[in-house]
Amino acid sequence: MKKFYITTPLYYVNSAPHIGHSYTNIACDTLARYKRLMGYEVLFVTGTDEHGQKIKDVAESKAMEPKAFVDSVAPIFKDLWKRLDISYDDFIRTTEKRHEDVVKDTLNILYKKGDLYEGEYSGWYCTPCESFWTKAQLVDDLCPDCKRKVEEIKEKNFFFRLSKYQNWLIDYINSHEDFIKPAIRKNEMLSFLKNPLNDLCISRPASRLSWGIDIPFSKDHVTYVWFDALINYISVCGYKDNPEKFKKFWPADIHMIGKDILRPHTVYWPIMLHAIGLEPPMTVFAHGWWKMGGDKMSKSKGNVVDPRDMVSRFGVDAYRFFLLKEVQFGVDGSFSEEALIARINSDLANDLGNLLHRSLTMVEKYFAEFVPERRDLKYSDEITKALIDKACGLDSEIKKGMDSIDFSYGLNSIWDLINMANKFIEQKAPWKLAKGNKQDDLKDMMYDLCEILRMVSIALMPFMPDTSVKMAGQLGLGDIEKRSFSDLKWGLLKPGTKINKGTPLFPRIEVN
Numbered sequence: 001m002k003k004f005y006i007t008t009p010l011y012y013v014n015s016a017p018h019i020g021h022s023y024t025n026i027a028c029d030t031l032a033r034y035k036r037l038m039g040y041e042v043l044f045v046t047g048t049d050e051h052g053q054k055i056k057d058v059a060e061s062k063a064m065e066p067k068a069f070v071d072s073v074a075p076i077f078k079d080l081w082k083r084l085d086i087s088y089d090d091f092i093r094t095t096e097k098r099h100e101d102v103v104k105d106t107l108n109i110l111y112k113k114g115d116l117y118e119g120e121y122s123g124w125y126c127t128p129c130e131s132f133w134t135k136a137q138l139v140d141d142l143c144p145d146c147k148r149k150v151e152e153i154k155e156k157n158f159f160f161r162l163s164k165y166q167n168w169l170i171d172y173i174n175s176h177e178d179f180i181k182p183a184i185r186k187n188e189m190l191s192f193l194k195n196p197l198n199d200l201c202i203s204r205p206a207s208r209l210s211w212g213i214d215i216p217f218s219k220d221h222v223t224y225v226w227f228d229a230l231i232n233y234i235s236v237c238g239y240k241d242n243p244e245k246f247k248k249f250w251p252a253d254i255h256m257i258g259k260d261i262l263r264p265h266t267v268y269w270p271i272m273l274h275a276i277g278l279e280p281p282m283t284v285f286a287h288g289w290w291k292m293g294g295d296k297m298s299k300s301k302g303n304v305v306d307p308r309d310m311v312s313r314f315g316v317d318a319y320r321f322f323l324l325k326e327v328q329f330g331v332d333g334s335f336s337e338e339a340l341i342a343r344i345n346s347d348l349a350n351d352l353g354n355l356l357h358r359s360l361t362m363v364e365k366y367f368a369e370f371v372p373e374r375r376d377l378k379y380s381d382e383i384t385k386a387l388i389d390k391a392c393g394l395d396s397e398i399k400k401g402m403d404s405i406d407f408s409y410g411l412n413s414i415w416d417l418i419n420m421a422n423k424f425i426e427q428k429a430p431w432k433l434a435k436g437n438k439q440d441d442l443k444d445m446m447y448d449l450c451e452i453l454r455m456v457s458i459a460l461m462p463f464m465p466d467t468s469v470k471m472a473g474q475l476g477l478g479d480i481e482k483r484s485f486s487d488l489k490w491g492l493l494k495p496g497t498k499i500n501k502g503t504p505l506f507p508r509i510e511v512n
Ligand SMILES: [Zn+2]
Pocket: 126, 127, 128, 129, 130, 143, 144, 145, 146, 147, 148
């Protein structure tokens, strides 16, 4: 059995989940569901990143212990994933023992190897970003990332010899076409690597920050949060506690990330892995951001989209559909409620919902709720031939979209078929066939419509799981659990199937 291991980043629990978190998880969920339907053994992992200064600060501001604080936030993420139908297989928290053990092991291996060394660090520290900067990197004496005040700190710390591996990494990126995607991100990293790579400070003095994983060879230090968090990708798949599982799933097929965390994932992480003798992941895919109109979303601007609010008002599948369809995966998107409502009314209510509802209404009216039998599975005219050819090509079109991690491509191919089917009804005018007593022609076309809807319901399974199940229910299809992408073949619908026409799946949203 082929395996597929996909991860989301571990989300930092200093604030509530927003649209960006939900976007990454919906994308990963869609790929994970698709691979399962293709017969792969899938490991889909998400989780939370729970150490570091910012967590300690937020906990203090709430008069809580850090552990009590992170315990209170992790369930908020789990609850959102449930509401968004995220079918993850494992949820890892960096405060779990199974993770902490692997972090300590990794540190020990690197220390013994001489890839970690102790040095004096003097630099300018930005607390919100948890970043040290050199004097030259500061902009107007402020943090170059967040433009906030920095303070000068001198302390003993441990450093990881990134510089030693710089040339290896450049060669690796150049010789592994799929390692960093999309190409624009690969070029961004190659250009970053034209400058000498500084060694990475991977510890924090315990006197300043106690909320981190202990460094096994120094009681005065804890582990830098990024170094700790990245290691989750191997701790969760059995690096230390389940060698058989690890052998099966590592290297990961895809680390899905937002473009803002490209550097830790494509510079620190592959070097860490290489230094401990492991292969880097096959692909790190960095997607774009959702902006509000043209603006970056931020708490201070008050324009942050809360996924829970969107789901409770518009439904989980409408939200998933919008994020996956609106832009090509990888580039930035512009979010607005108007755009979401427009998509619901046009693509979901008018196109998909209408095709399903009027087809079932005709089956009910002309054939007493039973799918009629076709004369044979051949087509009688050019319009029908074109429609069936389109349906038969759905399988490979979706594969093409998924293989290139382009969700809108896959959805567009499904909608091309839906639109063709709606046009087919207009062209064939079944009401005329019924009046003209062309019973066989009517049977053929009703079978074709139901068969297309069956195929659409399967094709939608990765993208809109709830809608897919509801469609299958209305079409009277049994054993929904057993469906797979191998059922995307023309002619599998059994004549005589009794439909259950319900209410339209996507009522239009009236805008005042
Ligand atoms: Zn900063």
